Amino acid sequence: MTTVGDAQDLADGEIVRLLADWLPGLRWYPVKGVVAALEVVGSRELADPRGEAGVRILVVRATAPGADVVLQIPVTLRSPGAVGAPAGAAVIGVAGVPPVEVRDGCGDPAFLRAWLAVADGPGAAVDADRARVLTGEQSNTSVVLPAAPQADGPPATPGILKVFRTLSPGDNPDVDVPRALAAYGWQHVPRPLGWLEGSWTDRDETARGHLAVLSQFLSGAEDGFELACAMAARGESFAEHARELGVVMASMHAALAAALPVPPPPPTVHRASSVAQAVRDRFRWAVAAVPELAPFAAAVEDLAVRTQHLDRLPAPQRIHGDLHLGQALYAHEAWFITDFEGEPLAPVAARTRPDLALRDVAGMLRSFDYAAAVGAVTGGGIADDAAAQEWTDAARAALLAGYRDARLAAGPHPGTDEDPTDIGHEARAQVLRALELDKALYEAVYEARNRPAWLSIPLRAIARLLT
Numbered sequence: 232m233t234t235v236g237d238a239q240d241l242a243d244g245e246i247v248r249l250l251a252d253w254l255p256g257l258r259w260y261p262v263k264g265v266v267a268a269l270e271v272v273g274s275r276e277l278a279d280p281r282g283e284a285g286v287r288i289l290v291v292r293a294t295a296p297g298a299d300v301v302l303q304i305p306v307t308l309r310s311p312g313a314v315g316a317p318a319g320a321a322v323i324g325v326a327g328v329p330p331v332e333v334r335d336g337c338g339d340p341a342f343l344r345a346w347l348a349v350a351d352g353p354g355a356a357v358d359a360d361r362a363r364v365l366t367g368e369q370s371n372t373s374v375v376l377p378a379a380p381q382a383d384g385p386p387a388t389p390g391i392l393k394v395f396r397t398l399s400p401g402d403n404p405d406v407d408v409p410r411a412l413a414a415y416g417w418q419h420v421p422r423p424l425g426w427l428e429g430s431w432t433d434r435d436e437t438a439r440g441h442l443a444v445l446s447q448f449l450s451g452a453e454d455g456f457e458l459a460c461a462m463a464a465r466g467e468s469f470a471e472h473a474r475e476l477g478v479v480m481a482s483m484h485a486a487l488a489a490a491l492p493v494p495p496p497p498p499t500v501h502r503a504s505s506v507a508q509a510v511r512d513r514f515r516w517a518v519a520a521v522p523e524l525a526p527f528a529a530a531v532e533d534l535a536v537r538t539q540h541l542d543r544l545p546a547p548q549r550i551h552g553d554l555h556l557g558q559a560l561y562a563h564e565a566w567f568i569t570d571f572e573g574e575p576l577a578p579v580a581a582r583t584r585p586d587l588a589l590r591d592v593a594g595m596l597r598s599f600d601y602a603a604a605v606g607a608v609t610g611g612g613i614a615d616d617a618a619a620q621e622w623t624d625a626a627r628a629a630l631l632a633g634y635r636d637a638r639l640a641a642g643p644h645p646g647t648d649e650d651p652t653d654i655g656h657e658a659r660a661q662v663l664r665a666l667e668l669d670k671a672l673y674e675a676v677y678e679a680r681n682r683p684a685w686l687s688i689p690l691r692a693i694a695r696l697l698t
């Protein structure tokens with residue numbers, strides 16, 4: 232039988248050969264429909280405090296026509312039949328002589344123990360042996376770690392470890408933004424408890440970036456999207472929840488503006504042009520992936536021109552960037568906001584750029600449209616398109632009212648004497664329409680790549696927004 236020492240000797244190249252077969256079946260693997268060339272660009276051994284398995288974090292570049300991504304793949308290494316091998320961790324394959332079993336580290340307590348031992352941050356007393364990997368439609372891999380049993384004192388906090396699957400050089404906003412918000416005292420973000428950075432080679436240079444973050448796990452939290460879909464399916468109004476969500480979003484934007492200040496904005500005329508140009512660019516990008524969008528070219532241009540001519544716009548600030556109901560958790564009768572990573576399909580520099588807070592509002596409004604569409608097909612509560620529209624309209628109006636009232640109550644935008652919401656009804660409606668269109672175009676590409684059966688949801692919205 233091999234020892235952990237032998238297992239650790241398995242070459243990265245042998246593991247990558249196994250990954251070539253394993254990766255294409257995974258939801259988070261971003262290269263779809265083509266075979267990618269895989270190259271190891273980073274490799275770091277971690278020590279399992281119990282010495283039961285070899286633990287390695289591999290960073291692999293996957294390139295294919297139209298795709299070039301850097302992926303994080305933590306693995307554990309054991310000889311076949313080794314004592315303590317976890318039943319729950321997917322076996323990626325067996326390689327080497329003598330043979331070594333390679334597992335997906337995310338489901339393996341050995342990786343989790345090793346990660347917790349080297350992570351930065353305040354830490355948490357969590358139990359790696361009882362960890363469970365969340366399944367579902369996620370771009371990353373999240374693992375829930377229950378609180379470790381305490382002999383005395385207050386009960387420990389359970390954690391959720393988010394392992395970033397696609398890596399980008401630089402600080403990850405999903406680590407830095409919650410840290411800044413929690414330090415500022417904003418109560419509606421799960422507290423970050425630990426984080427880890429790594430490095431890899433990026434075209435002959437050394438790149439570094441965050442690999443994973445451990446946050447406070449909100450036990451009993453309901454996913455906002457599932458909650459909204461269930462209510463829509465029963466025909467129950469989401470308006471009161473939407474209003475409360477609007478209030479929390481307004482406080483999030485106030486906290487972001489105060490905790491992460493940004494330089495003074497360029498003149499409105501430039502900002503209006505760049506919002507309009509972003510819509511044009513988004514359309515060009517989307518139409519290349521979703522040819523059904525081509526007939527909308529003239530209407531998109533018309534909307535871009537009207538946006539470009541706006542003479543009032545709110546000041547840009549740090550925002551969430553990919554806000555939708557799936558990032559909102561309802562726990563203990565309050566909303567919490569998660570996943571500050573920005574749009575997973577966008578480059579990191581674009582995700583942290585100051586932007587219009589209304590972009591987050593537009594993202595949430597799009598989500599109500601999704602919830603009504605999904606709720607309508609899963610339950611009998613929404614009978615037809617008119618009922619779906621009525622459900623969505625009530626949620627939209629409530630969110631906008633809650634948001635606006637709370638922003639007005641909070642006063643001017645920090646650092647300026649501008650009231651962030653006071654741009655007039657017409658201008659606000661025009662900006663929101665442009666931002667909703669922008670998001671729906673993003674969604675069309677996201678759905679075409681990931682969930683073609685749902686492509687009709689953003690396509691219908693695009694048609695509606697442009698007529």
Ligand SMILES: Nc1ncnc2c1ncn2[C@@H]1O[C@H](COP(=O)(O)OP(=O)(O)O)[C@@H](O)[C@H]1O
Binds near residue numbers: 367368369372421452
């Ligand atoms: N702090 C938390 N407490 C409870 N559940 C959480 C927490 N953070 C995330 N989740 C749940 O974990 C899942 C994945 O989280 P998310 O950050 O949205 O990952 P991804 O970026 O991969 O979509 C979601 O279903 C979310 O509801």
Ligand SMILES: O=P(O)(O)O[C@H]1O[C@H](CO)[C@@H](O[C@H]2O[C@H](CO)[C@@H](O)[C@H](O)[C@H]2O)[C@H](O)[C@H]1O
Binds near residue numbers: 369570574599
């Ligand atoms: O949660 P992620 O950061 O991975 O975000 C991506 O996936 C989302 C889907 O899981 C996607 O959101 C779209 O679908 C939601 C319903 O599943 C809907 O509520 C959102 O409004 C819609 O945008 C998101 O766009 C994508 O970036």
